[in-house]
Amino acid sequence: MLDSWTWLEWLALVEHELLLFAGVFFLLGALDEFAVDIAWFWLRLTGRAETPVLHTADLRHRRLGGRAAVFIPAWEESSVIADTLVHMLGAWPQADLRIYVGVYRNDAATLAAAATGAADDARVRIVIVDEDGPTTKADCLNTLYRALERDELRERFRAHMVLLHDAEDMVDPAALALLDRAVERSQFVQLPVLPMPQTGRRWLGSHYCEEFAEAHGKAMVVRGALARSIPAAGVGCAFDRDMLARLAKAAGRDVPFDEDSLTEDYELGLKIAELGGKTQFLRVRSDDGRLIATRSYFPGQLRRSVRQKARWMHGIALQGWDRMGWSGGWAERWMRLRDRRGPLAAIVLLTGYTLLFLSTVLAGLGLAGFDRPWEPSTFLLVLIAINLASFVWRAFMRFTFTRAEYGWRQGLLAMVRIPVTNVINIMAGMRALAAYGRTLRGAAPVWEKTSREGDPVRPLALEGGR
Structure with a gap:
């Protein structure tokens, strides 16, 4: 039966599976971040998060x-x-x-x-x-x-x-x-x-x-x-x-x-x-x-x-898992899990951007007269809506904390830069996984430091600013 599927049906199947995978993992990430938000708001309300x-x-x-x-x-x-x-x-x-x-x-x-x-x-x-x-x-x-x-x-x-x-x-x-x-x-x-x-x-x-x-x-x-x-x-x-x-x-x-x-x-x-x-x-x-x-x-x-x-991802997320394990209470384990989610987040982000590209292609084909072979279920529609709402909330939180330190202009730019940040994190996650794979095959860790040539450095640069 699968041999008789058209190329459009295969594309639609890939779109459906990517949507399910990305939607579920984006939701898990959103819940994790929202839990931190709630904890931070509670600390603020109780006066324990005030900056003296x-x-x-x-x-x-x-x-x-x-x-x-x-x-x-x-x-x-x-x-x-x-x-x-x-x-x-x-x-x-x-x-x-x-x-x-x-x-x-x-x-x-x-x-x-x-x-x-x-x-x-x-x-x-x-x-x-x-x-x-x-x-x-x-x-x-x-x-x-x-x-x-x-x-x-x-x-x-x-x-x-x-x-x-x-x-x-x-x-x-x-x-x-x-x-x-x-x-x-x-x-x-x-x-x-x-x-x-x-x-x-x-x-x-x-x-x-x-x-x-x-x-x-x-x-x-x-x-x-x-x-x-x-x-x-x-x-x-x-x-x-x-x-x-x-x-x-x-x-x-x-x-x-x-x-x-x-x-x-x-x-x-x-x-x-x-x-x-x-x-x-x-x-x-x-x-x-x-x-x-x-x-x-x-x-x-x-x-x-x-x-x-x-x-950072290689050392903290991958090497850290091997070296430090999961000791401590629930809060300590939660924080270590957050430390180590970088490579997985990169994979989920890559899936999301692949899905965006594929959905754009299928939408274009729809405008050209090709019927979409499937319709999203109620579950998927709710999942998409929740993830969209969580993205708006995340963008707002990013704006809020950036504006507090750098002002309104940087706060607005922070929201616009979200795709740029995501692409960098995807590339870094793939590089970290490759480097970790080499160490599993016996390669020694190397100080792969970041070159500073061409990067601006000014002494006493905090005069006149925050």
């Missing part, structure tokens, strides 16, 4: 509770590291600050740029990784950790906290003192990350704005209230020094960062909670309305953006 406002003028010069070590791993970062160091040294004048920059022996350009940025400031330590790069980010971080240990032995002190930052980060002047105070009560503290809008790259480079605005304005707030652990973003985060030593001991190593992981920073927050430590997502505004956050320009080119997100 602090008088931060004096925080920049506040004396620290002990030595603060900042780790900056740098491979091929000659275009940005000098500006980053100039900015950080100017924003954080405390004498107890020590910045450890890890550069590779075969990366002379980054070494020279780091030396230029450090100038004669004794608070900067440039540490040479004694092997050709790149290895993994965790390997570079472990080299910096060993350098800190050597300094502690030589100078007879014990660091109070360790901060992680990337080579392109623009820190907030109030952040160091704020983290220093928070680490007295928590073993891990994460500040929000705030991507900077890019005027010349408003479609690709700026699409990170709405993603982080919603994630760090809503999802992380809910996670902090419900779950035991807060994952580290790898930037703008601080660790209690003794907790890092505990992590190393628990893993049976002399260093805390796992060199087999692509997203070792993400795992640290989860591991600290498993060891009984307290983790905290710290969202605070200064009295001028500025969110105290780590600001950065994210990749503005398609290839670089896909490459970066693929590494």
Whole structure:
């Protein structure tokens, strides 16, 4: 009987099955997001999601509770590291600050740029990784950790906290003192990350704005209230020094960062909670309305953006499932499930866009006089209606959180950029699955970092803006 089907009937069958698959999984995703929305609204109503406002003028010069070590791993970062160091040294004048920059022996350009940025400031330590790069980010971080240990032995002190930052980060002047105070009560503290809008790259480079605005304005707030652990973003985060030593001991190593992981920073927050430590997502505004956050320009080119997100998905969703499992209560498991949905979401989005193309073709054929071989059932019509309504709601929430940090213009652009974001996430998901498949066949993880050449970085860029 199937042999007698026409090509139009086959197309209609594919359309029906794709609609059923995409509709069900889009609905599951919508319910997941709506549950987070409800939790966030409840926290707001009960006053637990309010962002406190602090008088931060004096925080920049506040004396620290002990030595603060900042780790900056740098491979091929000659275009940005000098500006980053100039900015950080100017924003954080405390004498107890020590910045450890890890550069590779075969990366002379980054070494020279780091030396230029450090100038004669004794608070900067440039540490040479004694092997050709790149290895993994965790390997570079472990080299910096060993350098800190050597300094502690030589100078007879014990660091109070360790901060992680990337080579392109623009820190907030109030952040160091704020983290220093928070680490007295928590073993891990994460500040929000705030991507900077890019005027010349408003479609690709700026699409990170709405993603982080919603994630760090809503999802992380809910996670902090419900779950035991807060994952580290790898930037703008601080660790209690003794907790890092505990992590190393628990893993049976002399260093805390796992060199087999692509997203070792993400795992640290989860591991600290498993060891009984307290983790905290710290969202605070200064009295001028500025969110105290780590600001950065994210990749503005398609290839670089896909490459970066693929590494996140590979490390967090796929490798994280293998390495971290599903421990914890229902809220912790829910949050880990949300962390790991990226590759599946990419497949569902690809299915949805394939369905959109096929439905457009069949609609065109209908206008040309070809009858559609099937009609949607009541169930499918209801499913489509619910998904359309959820899409409108999601677009509204994206607009709301983006407008709160970036203003009305970026809020409106956030809704228009949704297809662009989806396409990038589809491509990243496919790349992550391919990379994960290679590791299953025995390939070693590689630090596939995002090149910053051509991406804008400006020191002290938060002057005059939020």
